[in-house]
Amino acid sequence: MEALTRKQRELIEREDLILQAAHDLLLERGYHGLTMERIAKAIEYSKGTIYQHFRCKEEVISALASRYLEKQLAMTERAASYEGRTRERIAAIGEGLEIFIRLHPDEVRILQIIKSETVSEKASEECQAAMKAVEFQAMATVAAIVHAAVLDGDLELAPDTPPEAVSFGLWAIVSGGHANILRDLPFQEVRIGDPYAVTMNTCDILLDGYGWRPLSTEWDYARTRERARWTLFAKEARRLCGEECPVRAAEAR
Amino acid sequence: MEALTRKQRELIEREDLILQAAHDLLLERGYHGLTMERIAKAIEYSKGTIYQHFRCKEEVISALASRYLEKQLAMTERAASYEGRTRERIAAIGEGLEIFIRLHPDEVRILQIIKSETVSEKASEECQAAMKAVEFQAMATVAAIVHAAVLDGDLELAPDTPPEAVSFGLWAIVSGGHANILRDLPFQEVRIGDPYAVTMNTCDILLDGYGWRPLSTEWDYARTRERARWTLFAKEARRLCGEECPVRAAEAR
DNA sequence: ACAAATAATGACGTTCCGTCATACAATAAC
DNA sequence: GTTATTGTATGACGGAACGTCATTATTTGT
Structure with missing residues (x-):
């Protein structure tokens, strides 16, 4: 239970990170300037990790x-x-x-x-x-x-x-x-x-x-x-x- | 004059072709399904030719x-x-x-x-x-x-x-x-x-x-x-x- | 008929997407 | 403390599209 909760918290926290980064990128560089790679770089994770949260770039924006x-x-x-x-x-x-x-x-x-x-x-x-x-x-x-x-x-x-x-x-x-x-x-x-x-x-x-x-x-x-x-x-x-x-x-x- | 006019007419005609094809593609397959390659195929010209009319895909849509x-x-x-x-x-x-x-x-x-x-x-x-x-x-x-x-x-x-x-x-x-x-x-x-x-x-x-x-x-x-x-x-x-x-x-x- | 100019082509370099085999970490079992 | 198992992160990879440009084909002018 405890472990699960911590895991979940980590997930949610990372989701926040992703969305924050996406928000910034979207405003600074527009829709076409928002790339998964750039989000990854910004949050210091790899692209693959982001795909464990969202199915595609558009769903990141949807979540936002x-x-x-x-x-x-x-x-x-x-x-x-x-x-x-x-x-x-x-x-x-x-x-x-x-x-x-x-x-x-x-x-x-x-x-x-x-x-x-x-x-x-x-x-x-x-x-x-x-x-x-x-x-x-x-x-x-x-x-x-x-x-x-x-x-x-x-x-x-x-x-x-x-x-x-x-x-x-x-x-x-x-x-x-x-x-x-x-x-x-x-x-x-x-x-x-x-x-x-x-x-x-x-x-x-x-x-x-x-x-x-x-x-x-x-x-x-x-x-x-x-x-x-x-x-x-x-x-x-x-x-x-x-x-x-x-x-x-x-x-x- | 005559030759120029014919050339110009051809150009305009082709522009119409391009826009018509773009219109159809846009409605059938959406923004992401609209590609220069597909327009080219539809009008039986090559991609390069389209770029003589429009600077990028978005300008095709703009023209439309x-x-x-x-x-x-x-x-x-x-x-x-x-x-x-x-x-x-x-x-x-x-x-x-x-x-x-x-x-x-x-x-x-x-x-x-x-x-x-x-x-x-x-x-x-x-x-x-x-x-x-x-x-x-x-x-x-x-x-x-x-x-x-x-x-x-x-x-x-x-x-x-x-x-x-x-x-x-x-x-x-x-x-x-x-x-x-x-x-x-x-x-x-x-x-x-x-x-x-x-x-x-x-x-x-x-x-x-x-x-x-x-x-x-x-x-x-x-x-x-x-x-x-x-x-x-x-x-x-x-x-x-x-x-x-x-x-x-x-x-x- | 040939040279010059103009236009069309598609192969190419690049970028990005989304996947997946592999590497790594955490937990459980012995 | 070591090994098995499970779960997670990674970035190399195939594919698709963009936009360019050297090459090829066509038209025009002489």
């Missing part, structure tokens, strides 16, 4: 992506527990996702890489299914809030509109927006100073369009986000803006 | 993508010329894009492949710049309509919202939506029967959120789309639903 997806899901679920109106919970999720991408743009970039067919076509079914499952759970979390809003009367949906249509729309905005942001197009040229803020704002407008009460004209969702930021994501937020919490700073005065 | 982007842009611009209210023009563009993806899902899939960093990291700067330029033109076309709407009073934007923020949002919905559609997630399970329709509807709701008049509750945009479909995209639409034009079919009765 799964981690980041789970991290993202954890933030989403944490945000979903925000205490307040249903629409505030959605705003909190938006805040969580924005913090995530601002804090870990690299990880989101890697998520994009794996989602491309180019990479996923070589990963095994299990790997892909595992990733899709995590994503679906995030979708389901949002859909559940939409459902709750319908039940408590804050939102009325047309009879042919399932709650999932709303979460699908939000999802499209966020994933499409972030995908475009990471391709660093010249946003300045078109007077979009902060594309993250535009993405969030688009979500707000969409929900206004659905008539989800209270509308953004009747409620200060910026404030909701700020609160979510410092109650649910304090640690991350502090890292993001350099140990500086504006609310507490203001209170201190 | 550029074509499809231009095709898409052409449809967008055609749609933008729809005669009617500004918001109808946006609806027409939506209709055009939907027809495009329904008619050529393969081409959209290829567009997604090239957009992934995995592929673009190996394509030359010029190639990438060319593609971004086409995309930007599409964005600009939409932004111009937004601008027109502001000028003629159908749309009032908050002072901190540039017209491009609206087109950015629409763009995010459509590209994010289509990206998710092509990954064929189990939409049936969440009662989303027609994800294309949901994507379009999300755009409508967003514009309602912006208060772009006439709202979708005051105007039948489904009708606008239908009209755009049979006035601007008759040929494509006929191909799409098998020579069957519902309007004319109804009139014939």
Whole structure:
């Protein structure tokens, strides 16, 4: 038992090493610059050893992506527990996702890489299914809030509109927006100073369009986000803006 | 002159051959199954000859993508010329894009492949710049309509919202939506029967959120789309639903 | 008909993948 | 403490693809 546990610990530890090295290589040299040989060199093991953990290079990337997806899901679920109106919970999720991408743009970039067919076509079914499952759970979390809003009367949906249509729309905005942001197009040229803020704002407008009460004209969702930021994501937020919490700073005065 | 022209024609013709072969291979065997050798075999030339047209495999894919982007842009611009209210023009563009993806899902899939960093990291700067330029033109076309709407009073934007923020949002919905559609997630399970329709509807709701008049509750945009479909995209639409034009079919009765 | 220029070819060097026989280490048995 | 057994790590190897380039073939011009 003891021996087994130590062995297992060693395995897990090495897996961490591999993934860390893969992450660095992926960002520094891109998908084609990531080679098994280079990972091996970086962690001071041989190529063969890596193949005892992963079936192919694409599954290494998949494993990386799964981690980041789970991290993202954890933030989403944490945000979903925000205490307040249903629409505030959605705003909190938006805040969580924005913090995530601002804090870990690299990880989101890697998520994009794996989602491309180019990479996923070589990963095994299990790997892909595992990733899709995590994503679906995030979708389901949002859909559940939409459902709750319908039940408590804050939102009325047309009879042919399932709650999932709303979460699908939000999802499209966020994933499409972030995908475009990471391709660093010249946003300045078109007077979009902060594309993250535009993405969030688009979500707000969409929900206004659905008539989800209270509308953004009747409620200060910026404030909701700020609160979510410092109650649910304090640690991350502090890292993001350099140990500086504006609310507490203001209170201190 | 004559000789030169013939040479050039041969070159262009062969380029078409190459791209056609690449398209087929890409769809049948995926990115990793697309090899220069296989293209060569398919068009009955040697590998070296292909390298006189393209610097590397990724540039072959880029060239393919550029074509499809231009095709898409052409449809967008055609749609933008729809005669009617500004918001109808946006609806027409939506209709055009939907027809495009329904008619050529393969081409959209290829567009997604090239957009992934995995592929673009190996394509030359010029190639990438060319593609971004086409995309930007599409964005600009939409932004111009937004601008027109502001000028003629159908749309009032908050002072901190540039017209491009609206087109950015629409763009995010459509590209994010289509990206998710092509990954064929189990939409049936969440009662989303027609994800294309949901994507379009999300755009409508967003514009309602912006208060772009006439709202979708005051105007039948489904009708606008239908009209755009049979006035601007008759040929494509006929191909799409098998020579069957519902309007004319109804009139014939 | 022959020389010059242009284009096509596929063998070659290189890189990377993924496998597997072999070498090495750890545990168990005697 | 030595030997057997089991398990783990290694890098040499075959194979596939890339991209190049010397050679061969074809076209063009005189």
